[in-house]
Amino acid sequence: MKNSPLTKFIQKSIPLNKIDVEEIASSFRLKEFKKGDYFLKENQISNDYFYLYKGLMRTYLYDLNGNQITTDFFTENNIVFEVTSFFNRVHSETNIQTITDCTGYRISYEELNTLFHNKPTFRDFGRAILVKEFIASKKRVYAMINQTAEERYQNLLVSKPEILKNSPLKYIASYLGITDSTLSRIRQNIS
Amino acid sequence: MKNSPLTKFIQKSIPLNKIDVEEIASSFRLKEFKKGDYFLKENQISNDYFYLYKGLMRTYLYDLNGNQITTDFFTENNIVFEVTSFFNRVHSETNIQTITDCTGYRISYEELNTLFHNKPTFRDFGRAILVKEFIASKKRVYAMINQTAEERYQNLLVSKPEILKNSPLKYIASYLGITDSTLSRIRQNIS
DNA sequence: GATGGCACTTGACAAAAGGCAAGAAATTAA
DNA sequence: TTAATTTCTTGCCTTTTGTCAAGTGCCATC
Numbered sequence: 262m263k264n265s266p267l268t269k270f271i272q273k274s275i276p277l278n279k280i281d282v283e284e285i286a287s288s289f290r291l292k293e294f295k296k297g298d299y300f301l302k303e304n305q306i307s308n309d310y311f312y313l314y315k316g317l318m319r320t321y322l323y324d325l326n327g328n329q330i331t332t333d334f335f336t337e338n339n340i341v342f343e344v345t346s347f348f349n350r351v352h353s354e355t356n357i358q359t360i361t362d363c364t365g366y367r368i369s370y371e372e373l374n375t376l377f378h379n380k381p382t383f384r385d386f387g388r389a390i391l392v393k394e395f396i397a398s399k400k401r402v403y404a405m406i407n408q409t410a411e412e413r414y415q416n417l418l419v420s421k422p423e424i425l426k427n428s429p430l431k432y433i434a435s436y437l438g439i440t441d442s443t444l445s446r447i448r449q450n451i452s
Numbered sequence: 453m454k455n456s457p458l459t460k461f462i463q464k465s466i467p468l469n470k471i472d473v474e475e476i477a478s479s480f481r482l483k484e485f486k487k488g489d490y491f492l493k494e495n496q497i498s499n500d501y502f503y504l505y506k507g508l509m510r511t512y513l514y515d516l517n518g519n520q521i522t523t524d525f526f527t528e529n530n531i532v533f534e535v536t537s538f539f540n541r542v543h544s545e546t547n548i549q550t551i552t553d554c555t556g557y558r559i560s561y562e563e564l565n566t567l568f569h570n571k572p573t574f575r576d577f578g579r580a581i582l583v584k585e586f587i588a589s590k591k592r593v594y595a596m597i598n599q600t601a602e603e604r605y606q607n608l609l610v611s612k613p614e615i616l617k618n619s620p621l622k623y624i625a626s627y628l629g630i631t632d633s634t635l636s637r638i639r640q641n642i643s
Numbered sequence: 644g645a646t647g648g649c650a651c652t653t654g655a656c657a658a659a660a661g662g663c664a665a666g667a668a669a670t671t672a673a
Numbered sequence: 674t675t676a677a678t679t680t681c682t683t684g685c686c687t688t689t690t691g692t693c694a695a696g697t698g699c700c701a702t703c
Contacts, residue, residue, distance in 0.1 A: 322594075324598050330594070330597060330598055332590070332593060332594055332597065344583055344586055344587065344590075345583070345587050345590075348579065348580075348583045349583065381572075384575065387579075388539065388578075388579070388582070389539075391579070391582050391583070391586065392535055392536070392539045392540065392582070394586065395535055395582065395585065395586045395589060396535065396536050398586060398589040398590055398593060399523070399535075399536075399589055401593050402523060402589060402592050402593055402596065403513075403521070403523055405593065405596035405597070405629060406521060406523065406596070406626065406627075406629040407515050407521055407626075407629075409689075410689080410690075411689095429649090429650065429651090430650070430651065431650075431651090435597065435598075436597075438596060438597040438598075439690070439691085440690075440691060440692080441650085441651075441652090442651095442652080442653080442690085442691075442692080442693095443689085443690055443691070444651095445651060445652055445653080446652085446653085446690090448651095448652095449652075449653085600659075600660095601659080601660075602659095620679090620680065620681090621680070621681065622680075622681085630659095630660065630661085631660075631661060631662080632680085632681070632682090633660085633661075633662080633663090633681090633682080633683080634659085634660055634661070635681095636681060636682050636683080637660090637682085637683080639681095639682090640682075640683085
């Protein structure tokens with residue numbers, strides 16, 4: 262496990278001595294997914310705290326007309342879990358599904374709490390992840406308020422090109438808050 | 453301080469024995485604001501963790517054209533602070549300003565950390581607040597994606613009428629992601 | 644290499660929202 | 674109370690985005 266991507270990820274997030282990081286990282290276990298597999302299905306309780314090393318996932322739910330709305334993507338080198346369900350121990354309203362094959366390291370809710378208990382400074386890691394995702398969500402709200410769909414697309418193009426490369430257009434469209442047709446026209450417009 | 457709104461708020465958020473709650477609540481100190489006062493100005497570091505007992509605040513920033521964008525409101529019986537700046541100890545990009553006179557109880561960043569240290573279970577309170585705000589932000593993204601401006605307005609009317617009562621229309625408009633003119637027309641349409 | 648099913652594009656029209664400016668209404672200050 | 678300022682409304686026209694439907698291209702697979 263030494264020098265694994267996970268230990269690097271933890272060390273980048275918070276200052277911790279190497280011995281602790283190794284011990285923490287070794288509590289995580291390898292997990293692999295095939296393209297299209299579900300990390301979480303609605304009505305389940307999100308129980309895995311997952312470091313995504315390779316691959317791409319999305320989270321989606323259904324609107325009142327039964328259409329899938331992709332509300333978020335998870336890219337490499339991020340933690341995947343459904344906050345509401347994971348921390349509040351309630352049934353998830355959303356699905357998390359892989360878009361490509363995925364590899365990473367998982368730990369359960371109970372194991373994470375044990376870790377928080379045994380390594381109090383690791384709590385700061387948990388908080389840092391939470392804060393990071395929260396900030397991302399706030400930026401997304403801001404973008405929805407005062408950017409046009411085209412600007413949002415252009416920004417995504419620059420900041421997360423791996424999404425555009427691997428995800429079907431319809432997922433990206435609903436993530437940007439527009440229809441497939443509009444996104445298709447935006448693309449045409451740019452090229 | 454016994455049976456103060458703050459102790460009730462804490463007890464509603466997490467299970468804690470009365471003695472601890474009293475001790476925690478007594479670490480907070482009363483703070484009052486006049487209408488229009490700033491709780492936080494951009495470029496400052498958010499240092500107050502504030503339980504808002506009475507009143508209404510908003511957080512705003514400037515877009516590229518120099519227009520104020522109100523990204524969020526803080527209503528009674530909520531914790532007010534700027535996550536990014538408060539937890540990451542960086543300069544805030546946003547302002548938090550009162551819309552009405554406000555009353556509440558504050559604690560500093562250092563005091564909060566001391567409290568987390570002395571009362572480990574109180575950490576769960578901190579996390580619960582963070583999770584709650586995060587969930588609210590995600591719901592907001594979802595609303596921006598698949599609701600019309602009118603639906604978002606109607607929902608706000610039901611869920612947070614105190615905002616509509618006390619906030620100027622232009623703040624609400626940018627919060628909903630539309631212009632004042634459009635919001636004015638939506639209102640007209642409804643009545 | 645035909646067939647079916649997605650994924651994506653495109654056209655014609657409709658609906659939603661914005662820009663700008665004038666004016667009414669309300670609030671604040673003098 | 675009056676004047677000044679801000680807030681809100683409204684009209685006219687433009688831009689953005691949506692809806693629906695048809696059509697193209699690309700795989701998968703049998």
